[in-house]
Amino acid sequence: MLVGLARRNFPGLEDKVFLDSACVSLAPVDAQQAISRFTEMAVRCPARDASHHHLEMDRQRTEAAREVAKLLHAEQRHVALIESTSHGLNLAAQAIRLEPGSNVLVPDTEFMQVAIPWQGLREVEVRPVRSEPGGVLTVEAFERAMDAHTRVVCVSSVQWCTGYRLDMRRLGELCRERRIWLVVDAIHEIGAMRVDVRERYSDFLITGGHKWLNAPFGCGLMVVSDRVLEELRPPSHGYLSMEPPPEGWGQYFRTPSVTPFEDHHFVREARAFEHGGTANYPGAIGLGASVRLLNTLGVDQAEAHIRALTDRLRSELLRIGARLLTPEDAASRSGLTVFRWFDEPAKDQALVERLLDRKIYVSMRFTSGVGGIRVSTHFFNDETDIDRLVRELQALTA
Missing domain, CATH: 3.40.640.10 (Type I PLP-dependent aspartate aminotransferase-like (Major domain))
Incomplete structure (x- = not known):
């Protein structure tokens, strides 16, 4: 129920696999509608005077x-x-x-x-x-x-x-x-x-x-x-x-x-x-x-869903031969999963570009020599997003 409700609120998911909320996330329809109602008020000024409007x-x-x-x-x-x-x-x-x-x-x-x-x-x-x-x-x-x-x-x-x-x-x-x-x-x-x-x-x-x-x-x-x-x-x-x-x-x-x-x-x-x-x-x-x-969705339910997705992603990445940087310990994990495929960062970046060509949104981040390909799994993602990413990784690195 959580995922279905969430995905209906994010039409930006319709044409892409969006796994990069850690860069900048999609906005929900709820926010768009709330801002639209505000701008309509700003245009019309329905209040008695401008002071009450403010x-x-x-x-x-x-x-x-x-x-x-x-x-x-x-x-x-x-x-x-x-x-x-x-x-x-x-x-x-x-x-x-x-x-x-x-x-x-x-x-x-x-x-x-x-x-x-x-x-x-x-x-x-x-x-x-x-x-x-x-x-x-x-x-x-x-x-x-x-x-x-x-x-x-x-x-x-x-x-x-x-x-x-x-x-x-x-x-x-x-x-x-x-x-x-x-x-x-x-x-x-x-x-x-x-x-x-x-x-x-x-x-x-x-x-x-x-x-x-x-x-x-x-x-x-x-x-x-x-x-x-x-x-x-x-x-x-x-x-x-x-x-x-x-x-x-x-x-x-x-x-x-x-x-x-x-x-x-x-x-x-x-x-x-x-x-x-x-x-x-x-x-x-x-x-x-x-x-x-x-x-409304519940942050505890959102976290549980995100953790289940990261578990699935970690398991699948290990299965196909990726090298995980994100820790195995659940308490030290978040909605971010970072991995390396090649030894050379330039090759990993080229892999990211090929994923983006297929409208799979991920990114690459490094600091002080630490980092790799970064995948963000949010509460609006589901198992199909993970499976699509893994299939494309396999196809691109075969």
Whole structure:
């Protein structure tokens, strides 16, 4: 039932085998329709006046935060809507005040954007956490890299070039014990795997919406800890980041006595990290609809289906002679399966191109010499997608 309902919502599957949600996913019809309803409202302005029209736009945007809170078992006051993962990582890097000589730990198998915001800080060392052969990242490797000057660990919960899923509960406990800020890029986990923020610690949990959340409209999410709300200040401020006036903004703007010099009170909520002004409404509404679909399907059911597909894919790849990079241990696996066929990366890339010629969407990713052909199995995929990929691989490499 889950797969049938999901596939009906993704007409982009009709003419292709789409196995590359880790790059950018297809959008569901639900999101398209929600954005269409919003743009129709924007065109027509059915409200009594433009002020009420604007307030309704703001109200619809907040529905995305409500769906995100439900998905991640978070309190809504801990949820902020952001533009992208890059945006969220930069917010974290700007909000955490680092003294000269501090260091930030970043694994050597990361996507480069995880390191970039910290590299832009003067007199701060970005220190690599060395992975083991095959891109394995253990909590012990982070512990070995820490010293008295470590202030931040910035890490992807699932590594983009291997599909390796870290033990984020243990890493969170280690960082909390040592008062080290933990900034997590969860873009390859949220939407494919169950994530419950009550069960594991992070200070900034960040993802764009365009991959496993199926919302390629320029909006993502950030969940922050109580420590962030208590100790950090956002790097920018806007009026929608303030406590709203008792009479509401519509009446406030009509009040002759207000001035720009009042004592404004900013909220101690995650939305204080939003820019606090007119926002990307279509992006938020698309994100909200996509997350609502996932909540309707059930993330536990989605993860179980994704894991069954990765099991099938692993078994079939091993049967036909591929060399798997993604770990065998189920706890360290995600919706990503990475393998090599040839010893030369150029030959593997040529194989990817031939698969793309046959409208089988996969990709190839490497970091620090680690990686290979990457296959994303999402909740809208089924066994026929796996079987088609395997048949074409056999035919192309015979």
